[in-house]
Amino acid sequence: MCRHLAYLGRPVPLGALLTEPPHGLTRQSWQPRRQRHGTVNADGFGVGWFADGDPVPARYRRAGPVWADLTFADLTRVVRSGSLLAAVRDATLPGADGEAAAAPFSAEGYLFSHNGAVPGWPGSLAPLVPALPAADLLSLEARNDSAFVWALVLAGLRAGDDPGRALAGAVTEVAEASPGARLNLLLAGADTIAATAWGDTLWYLADPDRGTVVASEPYDDDPHWQEVPDRTLLTASRTELLLTELKEPSPGSAPAPSKEPRT
Numbered sequence: 001m002c003r004h005l006a007y008l009g010r011p012v013p014l015g016a017l018l019t020e021p022p023h024g025l026t027r028q029s030w031q032p033r034r035q036r037h038g039t040v041n042a043d044g045f046g047v048g049w050f051a052d053g054d055p056v057p058a059r060y061r062r063a064g065p066v067w068a069d070l071t072f073a074d075l076t077r078v079v080r081s082g083s084l085l086a087a088v089r090d091a092t093l094p095g096a097d098g099e100a101a102a103a104p105f106s107a108e109g110y111l112f113s114h115n116g117a118v119p120g121w122p123g124s125l126a127p128l129v130p131a132l133p134a135a136d137l138l139s140l141e142a143r144n145d146s147a148f149v150w151a152l153v154l155a156g157l158r159a160g161d162d163p164g165r166a167l168a169g170a171v172t173e174v175a176e177a178s179p180g181a182r183l184n185l186l187l188a189g190a191d192t193i194a195a196t197a198w199g200d201t202l203w204y205l206a207d208p209d210r211g212t213v214v215a216s217e218p219y220d221d222d223p224h225w226q227e228v229p230d231r232t233l234l235t236a237s238r239t240e241l242l243l244t245e246l247k248e249p250s251p252g253s254a255p256a257p258s259k260e261p262r263t
Helices: 070-078 124-129 134-138 146-158 162-176
Strands: 003-013 045-049 058-062 081-088 105-107 110-117 184-186 193-197 205-207 211-214 231-237 239-246
Touching: 003 070, 003 110, 003 184, 003 193, 045 070, 045 193, 045 211, 045 231, 058 110, 081 110, 081 184, 105 146, 110 146, 124 239, 146 162, 162 184, 162 193, 162 231, 193 211, 205 231, 211 231
Parallel strands: none
Antiparallel strands: 003 081, 003 211, 045 058, 045 081, 105 110, 110 184, 184 193, 193 231, 205 211, 231 239
């Protein structure tokens, strides 16, 4: 369900990562090679990127399929960035949110995407509602599981968690509330990438000359792509990349409905 990609390295045209590779994200929208759930990623797409000297990322998002947007092809040809996150959204149930439901979501200088699904949404995550400030719930960008998971991650960041800890905390909370949830999360800042492999595929390519790419699946046949093991947190800066095992929630555990909101 969905495909996404983050990049951190020297500035390159967006198209060098998204449209030019033989199996880039654009092609993955209709012909993914390793997607386990769903077949066509045509219900929206987006890309967010950082410009030198500006801490607030720019975004371009649309509700339709990426292959039908000629403006996107022009944009990726001329815009350059050393930090970006892009995603194509799996075909899903009808909804009124349109473009607002397409990743990347953004706030506090970060870009976020969720590749996966939360069984039983929205009821399964109702126990987590008291953990969020009312203002965060009222300002959700969309009425879907991904936007809610993003609110959990954002609450962690605002509470002082680093990107990796914020992702890991959200995964634990959601997995406790909805066993079987697929939670491949991707978070990008101007100089960081954090990602989780939890129920779906995740790969990375790290090269001193090409930078670091973290993606749902390889966009070419370079033999240096490495698969991230399931239940793993990946964190990357411009100088290092770390993999950390994520623990399964305790059997039968559930979030406490009386938990105080994070501020």
